[in-house]
Amino acid sequence: MARVLLENVSVDIPVFTSETRSLRKSLLRFGGGSGRLKQESGHVVARALNHIDLELRDGDRLGLVGVNGAGKTTLLRVLAGTYPPTAGRIRSEGRVASLLDVSLGLDYELSGLQNIYLKALFHGVSRQEIDGRLEEIIDFADLGEFINLPVRTYSSGMVLRLAFSIITSMVPDIILMDEWVGVGDSHFIEKATERLENFVGRSSILVLASHSEDLIRKVCNRALLMSQGNILTDGSVANVYHQYHTLGPQPFFNDAEYLALNADVKAAVEAGAFSAIGHFLLHGIYEDREVGRGLHLSVFAEDPIFQEAVARQDSTEAARRMIAVAPFLASVKLPENWRLPRNTPIPLDFTPPPGVRLRIPPGVEVPEGLELPEVYER
Numbered sequence: 173m174a175r176v177l178l179e180n181v182s183v184d185i186p187v188f189t190s191e192t193r194s195l196r197k198s199l200l201r202f203g204g205g206s207g208r209l210k211q212e213s214g215h216v217v218a219r220a221l222n223h224i225d226l227e228l229r230d231g232d233r234l235g236l237v238g239v240n241g242a243g244k245t246t247l248l249r250v251l252a253g254t255y256p257p258t259a260g261r262i263r264s265e266g267r268v269a270s271l272l273d274v275s276l277g278l279d280y281e282l283s284g285l286q287n288i289y290l291k292a293l294f295h296g297v298s299r300q301e302i303d304g305r306l307e308e309i310i311d312f313a314d315l316g317e318f319i320n321l322p323v324r325t326y327s328s329g330m331v332l333r334l335a336f337s338i339i340t341s342m343v344p345d346i347i348l349m350d351e352w353v354g355v356g357d358s359h360f361i362e363k364a365t366e367r368l369e370n371f372v373g374r375s376s377i378l379v380l381a382s383h384s385e386d387l388i389r390k391v392c393n394r395a396l397l398m399s400q401g402n403i404l405t406d407g408s409v410a411n412v413y414h415q416y417h418t419l420g421p422q423p424f425f426n427d428a429e430y431l432a433l434n435a436d437v438k439a440a441v442e443a444g445a446f447s448a449i450g451h452f453l454l455h456g457i458y459e460d461r462e463v464g465r466g467l468h469l470s471v472f473a474e475d476p477i478f479q480e481a482v483a484r485q486d487s488t489e490a491a492r493r494m495i496a497v498a499p500f501l502a503s504v505k506l507p508e509n510w511r512l513p514r515n516t517p518i519p520l521d522f523t524p525p526p527g528v529r530l531r532i533p534p535g536v537e538v539p540e541g542l543e544l545p546e547v548y549e550r
């Protein structure tokens with residue numbers, strides 16, 4: 173039985189570059205520390221994962237979905253044990269095979285044959301098990317006489333073939349992959365794809381990060397929508413993509429929170445009538461509802477853009493307006509460390525109802541000379 177449990181896991185990565193000094197200076201100048209780049213005891217660190225809770229069980233084929241920099245690879249590295257969490261803890265039961273850096277752990281001075289033992293032992297495979305699979309590993313790598321020569325004499329494609337052959341000969345419980353590995357020339361790729369499918373099929377848990385929706389839909393039965401180091405949604409692949417395509421990687425819609433706040437919807441979803449996001453786009457957005465994170469749709473009562481979209485029954489446009497305005501509402505709680513792009517448009521055309529205050533969210537810059545309306549908090 174395989175199982176993985178992440179509790180409140182955060183990862184901060186120190187950023188050491190020649191720019192660091194000036195980066196530190198600009199952080200000081202802009203009063204930095206609230207966003208994804210923070211100063212910690214004189215160093216600049218990037219928050220790559222932010223308070224992640226996640227449980228994986230037998231049968232999970234988890235797809236990691238999100239834009240560049242969302243935290244997918246970092247999450248895989250934490251699961252692989254390459255990045256220790258800065259905070260929180262991980263418990264994992266089962267043998268892990270990571271296809272993130274397949275050639276990691278090879279010694280280039282040793283022969284291919286010696287490396288088979290070295291790398292397999294490194295992954296916790298016993299000598300006896302390796303003996304039993306040796307012939308098959310060598311056959312698959314198809315390196316001919318090179319198997320007895322030092323790996324430093326191999327081309328990069330040959331190194332990958334050897335490493336791939338060793339890893340995929342294992343029988344792991346948990347497989348970690350960043351995109352579907354493609355190795356070697358076209359003939360080898362064909363062989364490798366078949367081998368990879370068998371390899372994945374034998375595992376109990378798969379975690380696959382990919383920008384290919386087709387691949388995730390084909391391989392996975394569960395998905396996470398990640399953004400800025402946070403998990404926004406954990407649910408079925410269909411729901412995650414539905415949300416990703418309509419709302420984008422925004423923090424304002426979370427299935428669990430929407431259902432907890434709207435008991436009637438929860439009942440309908442449990443009865444199988446809708447998914448949470450499906451209900452929201454078909455019905456919820458037209459009603460005065462709590463969306464989550466302190467966002468209530470009644471704040472759009474006097475907004476012509478939102479109301480016109482609702483009148484046209486254009487839920488996508490209404491949702492777009494919602495996510496353009498929501499970060500600027502003082503009552504909306506953004507995830508910790510959430511930071512918007514500097515040039516995010518400020519919705520100056522939005523008029524809130526009396527008593528509702530607006531603010532400039534972390535990360536957004538007010539263009540020089542722009543007078544903010546009265547409703548913005550200073």
Ligand SMILES: Nc1ncnc2c1ncn2[C@@H]1O[C@H](COP(=O)(O)OP(=O)(O)OP(=O)(O)O)[C@@H](O)[C@H]1O
Pocket residue numbers: 185186187218219220221238239240241242243244245246247
């Ligand atoms: N080695 C590193 N040095 C500095 N920052 C890093 C490093 N690795 C990750 N980060 C930070 O962590 C964030 C998450 O990166 P990660 O590589 O996990 O994203 P991703 O979702 O896999 O992106 P992509 O789709 O581009 O592969 C990045 O925005 C970056 O700020």
